[in-house]
Amino acid sequence: MSLLSNFSTAISCRKLPVFDPVNRSTHRQFRVSCSNVHLSDKCKREYTSVLIVPTGVGASIGGYAGDALPVARTLASVVDCLISHPNVLNAAMLYWPMPNVLYVEGYALDRFAEGLWALRPVHQNKVGLVLDAGIEEELRIRHLQVVDATRASLGLPVLEYVVTDRPLEVEKWVDPKNGRATGRIKHPDSLLRAVQSLCDRSMVNAVAVVARFPDDDIDDVDDYRQGKGIDLLAGVEAIISHLVVKNFRIPCAHSPALLPPPLTKSLCPKSAAEELGYTFLPCVLAGLANAPQYLAYKSEFQEKGCIVANDVDSVILPADACGGDGVLAFANKRTKPLIICVQENETVLNDTPDKLGIDVVKVSNYWEAIGVVAAHKAGIDPNSLRRDKIKNISTVSLLPSNSSVVSSPRTFA
Template sequence: MALLWCRPPVPPAGASRRLSSPSISVARSPSIFRLSCFSTSSYPKFRRAYTTVLIVPTGVGASIGGFAGDALPVARTLASVADCVISHPNVLNAAMLYWPMPNVLYVEGYALDRFAEGLWALQTVHQNKIGLVFDAGMEEELRIRHLQVADAARASLGLPLMEYIVTDSPLKVEKWIDPNCGKSTGRIQHPDSLLRAVHTLVSQSQVNAVAVVGRFPDDEEGTEDYRQGKIGYTFLPCVLAGLSAAPQYVTAENRSYNDGYLIAGDVDSVILPADACGGDGALAFARAKNNKPLIVAVQENETVLKDTPEKVGIRATKVQNYWEAIGVVAAHKAGINPEALRRGGIDNVTAHTRKISSSQMHHQVYSL
């Protein structure tokens, strides 16, 4: 089940909405429809689909992807080259803005790490039915504003948003800057309240994806820029749009062979900032024993981290920017060594030097 956070800035005064009690649907197991995230006509039938993962870690001050929506152009361009792109909300979310891409899978960050480690698989779906959880710590006016947004998404986009629920106690979201590396991090003091709300939606309503709107502290840097209308008052629209077709997560013990799942071994390449290679997902992909993907490290996308490929001990192809990164992916997809596209990039083939021990040498001489 997909679970995402949506940060709610304070809305302008004067918002209003008629409140009504949510209806309760008959509980039953949701149907899952498998649908390939790529068109089979886009590549030769004797080749499998080319799958790439686009990662820009959250809360690390990335030059590209560290601001709402500014990594979307990268995702859109990459989606025109790869058959399937797997990415996460920090790349694909842009508050009131988003861009539908049928061959892009919207995967929550924690789930992406488990996928990379081979613990979870991704099952593509035709459509998810979405439930909405509100933090009890939100002001009533703020909750009404978000319900207005939810109704608008249902009416204008036809999104399958089923019901909402309010947690039985405030979640009390905390946030701070990690002094060791400078990245933004946080926690909720009452996760049990959130889990109870989610369990109620899943068990009593026809939902298989959940969006969570938590009340964040007001002292967040840059909040005023959002309130002045930079890109909108809430991230809820893009979250709902992403969840509507997000893949379901399948654990290793619950899946069988030939079920059409995407697994880590299906990934051909991974693109990420050059100084952000130390995450669980990045390391899992880079250290895979079988079907190891090409790791492409983008140097122009600087973050507060210092986890370069050399520091974390992984092998990566370094590029200056995302123009080069997507060019490398295009060559890799075509079965071409990307270095062949550069002047002097390919050296002469070298002979393999076989080392022979003294005992082997004695045996060979004796045999003659």
């Protein structure tokens, strides 16, 4: 009786008016609503995944202009909460709002994985903008017009901007040891003073930085536009945002200021998002508008709604990029999340799980990775979806290790 009663509360039938275009009349039709079908899901905690594609390493997927965003969108439709970083979620003039995705800068993501920081989701941040004094006037005006457009058309909370007191003078190069893009800014103190000014004067709690980057050699631009090689800007972009997050513990992302490249008729779709305008700023502002805040004190970790590293259920990343601080921290946790390595997403790195002694699930591509996540979220051993991957259960001996009795697989009739 109670079962039928519960079932009846989960399904309601309503007789709704429906217009018949043939007979030009209205009749009533039953429609069934199953609004509480997933009521039992409330007994489970939310499933959280982390999606990582390191920046500046020539990743086959995620090494260009937001080409890992489709992966993030698909994964976000499967999990309850997805944590990722600007290199995955930024696509220059393009972006995609996903309410269950947390936009976390790379340095903060590493500290989160290490259990040193927690994430506190927000409804809205107060965003400030730092412009490099080295940006030419016309290019600066273009960026400010983009900011006003996002404020007026998207309602983004960008409060104020400040220009650095001297040009930052960005330099970029490829590290000959590992092939990664890297670089430096000659005047980091100028950047820090600008951010401090915004925090003090406007009380902002998220910062977008636009630095003038040296224009690329045409050969390097052509390689990137053809979907080859590495993003030469990405390495020093990460250095800039890491500097701000480390010193101020607030969300930060960077957008380079560059002169538009000459038109080309031959362009790889993976790089095309960066050809749409004069700036890459829209995706950065959209991401920072509701990026989670970073909590560094253990006493704050108990705040309602905060997310800590132990809440993470799975981590997805390229198979040869397992050497980062965040990945190693997740791999060494006592309650280790499921780590899924995607072999199709190759980078210039050679930090494989076998080389590092990390226990992972290896998959060929992101199709398989998302299938593994779906099974894991459902509480199903992903191996049970494969042919002959479930072996006979083994027994563990309770006798001392020097006993002649050893554990052996148990077989069934």
